[in-house]
Amino acid sequence: MQPLQILHPDGTLAAAPPVGRDEARRLFAAMVHARVYDRKATAMQKQGRLATYAPFEGQEAAQIGSAAALRPDDWMVATYRDAAAMWMQGYLWEDLLLGRIGDERGGSPPEGVPVLPPSITVGAHMLHAVGLGWAERLRGEDRIAITYFGDGATSEGDFHEAMNFAAVFTVPVVFLCQNNQYAISMPVSRQTASATIAQKADAYGMPGVLVDGNDVFAVLAATAEAVARARAGEGPTLIEALTYRTGPHTTADDPGRYRSGDEAAAWRERDPIDRLRAHLRAEGAWDEAWEQGILDEAAAAIEAAVARAEALEVWHPREIVDGMYAEPTAPLLRQRDALLRDLGES
Amino acid sequence: MAQAINQALHQAMGADDRVVLLGEDVGRTGGVFRVTDGLQEAYGEARVVDTPVAESGIVGAAFGMAVAGLRPVVEIQFMGFTYPAYDQIVSHVGRIRNRSRHRFTAPMVIRFPYGGGIGAAEHHSESTEALYAHTPGVKVAVASGPRVAKGLLLAAIEDPDPVIVMEPIRLYRAIREEVPDGPTIVPLGVAxxxxxxxxxxxxxxxxxxxxxxxxxxxxxxxxxxxxxxxxxxxxxxxxxxxxxxxxxxxxxxxxxxxxxxxxxxxxxxxxxxxxxxxxxxxxxxxxxxxxxxxxxxxxxxxxxxxxxxxxxxxxxxxxx
The missing domain is CATH 3.40.50.920 (Rossmann fold)
Incomplete structure (x- = not known):
């Protein structure tokens, strides 16, 4: 299986791009914007302003390219490393930051944004996307669902159950696997003996597509095709986007213990942003001032998001019990009152 | 009691298009204990779904349906087979409301037979409701007879939060009592x-x-x-x-x-x-x-x- 590639790593074209020049520039701007967020969040964690953070640097094309293939009302169920994809679908940076600051209110995107809060457990959430897409089909709607997960998640039983349910019931869902080569410290060879993850689709009776995940055009083209199939009632697709997390699993981990510098350097040569920049430059669609403008705008937007997230007042302990049910139950109300008494706040 | 539960499901499905049933063998055969008998004939295969044998899959997919606005009612064949779905229940079903501070909710029902008394095979006589009572974000109702079973199930289907409804295996065919024909509610949380x-x-x-x-x-x-x-x-x-x-x-x-x-x-x-x-x-x-x-x-x-x-x-x- 050869990965689909439209942009060679040096930015030259292997095939016709799926989008025109303006859309290509928009994808570039989004990837740069996302990287500014990722680096800011990583820095904030080092300053003690965020709890552990899972950086996605290196995976921007896989996330931005796939999310760009969606309609704004399509469901997205993603993980803690998929902030760029979630942001593309309407989740706010400040809400993503709030989650990492340690505040449940970050799990509540603006009304109408069809993106579930990031899944922290690995694998279970793929089934949620199946249920979301299935519900839309039962209602006769043409909304679809997409779910993001990594190579490690394909070892979970819920990966099997989600793929199987989706195929058996022809559910409009796209399985977007970012194979970033490592699940914390273990290489993909410890997750599967299959040559590719994409080929697993075959056993479930659905198409499996292998793409160069650092090629934003290839990811967009493959996802657009999968989305169109789903929307047309033809069922699920598994996409394996080959990519690499440039940084650690989370800010709590040191990748030097389990992978070589040579390997990381080789992948940096395939950086998704550098690649698209080279293409745009060759097309006369890039200049330094334009990119600087994107960087400045992103920095300002993200600083503002940080300020809003950090300014949100810590909630009163009284409110802790309010999120569990539509109305707090009698036992919870007693527990709340006891807590307030102990805090001297009754 | 099986008949009373069946009647509740009929009424809920007839009154609300959002109610869908999922489970192993719930459609064509009407379930191991025939609780869902006749429902697939009445409401079709799209709303009464015979699923693959995968409890985590059933609960996880039903959870997604609930978040999307349906009212799924899941049957697990025996309480001892809920454990493969326990992660879905404790990690997701019971948490989405709090995790999203009410933006997303999972109004769904998970019902199953529990307990001993019929000399069944291993894993078929579990009574581990304490596990679920210990799980934040879900409610746990336990039927004691036909009237209560019907009323609790209808209350559970209407509830804005996920509810587990347990049905004593030995009472499915053992107890007969008058059950009101109409929709009757037994409120959750009231003894x-x-x-x-x-x-x-x-x-x-x-x-x-x-x-x-x-x-x-x-x-x-x-x-x-x-x-x-x-x-x-x-x-x-x-x-x-x-x-x-x-x-x-x-x-x-x-x-x-x-x-x-x-x-x-x-x-x-x-x-x-x-x-x-x-x-x-x-x-x-x-x-x-x-x-x-x-x-x-x-x-x-x-x-x-x-x-x-x-x-x-x-x-x-x-x-x-």
Missing amino acids: EVVRPGSDVTVVAYGSMLRESLRAAEVLEGAGVSAEVIDLRTVSPLDADTVIASVERTGRAVVVAEGHRTAGMTAEIAALIGERALYSLLAPVERVSGLDTVVPLKRAEQYYVPDAARIAAAAARTMEA
């Missing part, structure tokens, strides 16, 4: 004083209600007036009804089929200790299953509490 009495309070639910009522008959013959409470919901637990009764009688026997340690009897006894200690005339008695796996058919009766053990426990409180 019922099924038999008033003045000497001792017997707190029970599910399969143990019938045993407790039988024990009350025996006790009456011995001149002891037992008040029997059906909790109907073990989470949230209606402590007020229990406490009010114990304050009147001064004695309590707490009955549950599940394991003893950290089980429902422990929780209820602790609540009585916290809130009604000074009303007690005798130590609280617990009658429960043992901390063993449920024995197979030949020894099952030594595990599952019965009327004689409940009556004996009540008599001990009278001697104190």
Whole structure:
């Protein structure tokens, strides 16, 4: 299986791009914007302003390219490393930051944004996307669902159950696997003996597509095709986007213990942003001032998001019990009152 | 009782297009205990779904449907087969409302038979409701007979939060009683004083209600007036009804089929200790299953509490 590639790593074209020049520039701007967020969040964690953070640097094309293939009302169920994809679908940076600051209110995107809060457990959430897409089909709607997960998640039983349910019931869902080569410290060879993850689709009776995940055009083209199939009632697709997390699993981990510098350097040569920049430059669609403008705008937007997230007042302990049910139950109300008494706040 | 549950499902599906059923063998054969008999014929394969054999898959997919605005009702064939779905329940079903601070919710029902009494194979006689009562974000209702089963299920389907509804396996065909034809609701979180009495309070639910009522008959013959409470919901637990009764009688026997340690009897006894200690005339008695796996058919009766053990426990409180 050869990965689909439209942009060679040096930015030259292997095939016709799926989008025109303006859309290509928009994808570039989004990837740069996302990287500014990722680096800011990583820095904030080092300053003690965020709890552990899972950086996605290196995976921007896989996330931005796939999310760009969606309609704004399509469901997205993603993980803690998929902030760029979630942001593309309407989740706010400040809400993503709030989650990492340690505040449940970050799990509540603006009304109408069809993106579930990031899944922290690995694998279970793929089934949620199946249920979301299935519900839309039962209602006769043409909304679809997409779910993001990594190579490690394909070892979970819920990966099997989600793929199987989706195929058996022809559910409009796209399985977007970012194979970033490592699940914390273990290489993909410890997750599967299959040559590719994409080929697993075959056993479930659905198409499996292998793409160069650092090629934003290839990811967009493959996802657009999968989305169109789903929307047309033809069922699920598994996409394996080959990519690499440039940084650690989370800010709590040191990748030097389990992978070589040579390997990381080789992948940096395939950086998704550098690649698209080279293409745009060759097309006369890039200049330094334009990119600087994107960087400045992103920095300002993200600083503002940080300020809003950090300014949100810590909630009163009284409110802790309010999120569990539509109305707090009698036992919870007693527990709340006891807590307030102990805090001297009754 | 199976018939009453079937009637509830018919009424819910007829009244609300959002209600869908998912489970193993629920459609074509109408379920292992025929609880969903005739529903697929009435509402079609799209709304009554025979799923692959995958409990985590069923609950996880139903969860997604609930978030999207449907009202899925899941059947798991036996309580012992809910464990593969436990991660979905504890990590997602019970959390999405809080995780998203009410932006997303999962109004869904997970119903299954539980408990012993029919000499079934291993894993088919579980009574581990304490696991689910211990799980934040879900409610746990336990049917004690046809009328309560129907009313709890309809309440669960209407509830804005996920509800587990447990049905005593041994009562599916064993109890006949008048059930109101129309939609009847048994509110979640409200216990019922099924038999008033003045000497001792017997707190029970599910399969143990019938045993407790039988024990009350025996006790009456011995001149002891037992008040029997059906909790109907073990989470949230209606402590007020229990406490009010114990304050009147001064004695309590707490009955549950599940394991003893950290089980429902422990929780209820602790609540009585916290809130009604000074009303007690005798130590609280617990009658429960043992901390063993449920024995197979030949020894099952030594595990599952019965009327004689409940009556004996009540008599001990009278001697104190």
